[in-house]
Amino acid sequence: MTLWKLVKQDFRNLxxxxxxxxxxxxxxxxxxxxxxxxxxxxxxxxxxxxxxxxGVTMMIYLIVASLTITxxxxxxxxxxxxxxxxxxxxxxxxxxxxxKIISSFLFMGxxxxxxxxxxxxxxxxxxxxxxxxxxxxxxxxxxxxSVTLGGAVxxxxxxxxxxxxxxxxxxxxxALLSGMFFPVDxxxxxxxxLSNLSPLxxxxxxxxxxxxxxxxxxxxxxxxxxxxxxIIFIIVMHFNYKPExxx
Numbered sequence: 001m002t003l004w005k006l007v008k009q010d011f012r013n014l015x016x017x018x019x020x021x022x023x024x025x026x027x028x029x030x031x032x033x034x035x036x037x038x039x040x041x042x043x044x045x046x047x048x049x050x051x052x053x054x055g056v057t058m059m060i061y062l063i064v065a066s067l068t069i070t071x072x073x074x075x076x077x078x079x080x081x082x083x084x085x086x087x088x089x090x091x092x093x094x095x096x097x098x099x100k101i102i103s104s105f106l107f108m109g110x111x112x113x114x115x116x117x118x119x120x121x122x123x124x125x126x127x128x129x130x131x132x133x134x135x136x137x138x139x140x141x142x143x144x145x146s147v148t149l150g151g152a153v154x155x156x157x158x159x160x161x162x163x164x165x166x167x168x169x170x171x172x173x174x175a176l177l178s179g180m181f182f183p184v185d186x187x188x189x190x191x192x193x194l195s196n197l198s199p200l201x202x203x204x205x206x207x208x209x210x211x212x213x214x215x216x217x218x219x220x221x222x223x224x225x226x227x228x229x230x231i232i233f234i235i236v237m238h239f240n241y242k243p244e245x246x247x
Contacts, residue, residue: 055125
């Protein structure tokens with residue numbers, strides 16, 4: 001019961017944060033429409049429109065961007081008063097950090113799932129047709145990875161500004177290398193080879209394989225890998241989280 005109360009409190013705090021609401025609710029439509037329109041002349045062959053391509057890449061990019069949302073629930077300045085009350089309340093520290101992970105995952109997971117469902121239903125973006133639920137599942141597991149990674153880095157560094165700077169910069173570099181914003185194969189063999197080393201590129205390739213080829217060859221491996229890494233990050237949080245560090 002205490003955990004559920006903490007989850008609801010953290011969930012309400014996320015809803016009251018305009019930047020987070022904008023990122024989860026408005027940005028998916030804005031980014032997909034913008035990039036889809038700008039690069040519409042580059043796509044359209046083989047049944048893949050620019051909106052289909054950037055629908056997938058921008059949703060993955062926003063999940064990457066969510067790396068910085070979990071640290072917000074730990075260290076946002078306006079939340080410190082609430083953190084002080086919780087730190088000195090008879091509540092287990094496990095319930096405190098787990099509630100922040102659950103609330104972040106639920107808020108972003110619900111927001112992204114609704115957006116993807118609407119886009120797929122109205123055929124604004126092709127998210128897989130009959131394989132739609134598999135794409136949703138992959139994205140949600142990837143979201144769990146992002147949320148737990150953000151939390152793990154947060155409890156290690158214990159500084160919101162440094163945590164967000166590192167996570168956002170690393171996430172942006174991987175997004176660029178993976179071809180999230182534009183195809184990188186045209187930049188040369190070296191860049192193309194670097195792109196293939198990016199884990200984001202693996203997720204991107206598996207997603208397109210599921211959507212357009214009905215190919216699940218690496219799907220289970222990536223799902224399992226993301227879940228295992230998420231568990232590792234939760235263990236890192238368990239051994240490093242101290243409520244008094246965030247008051």
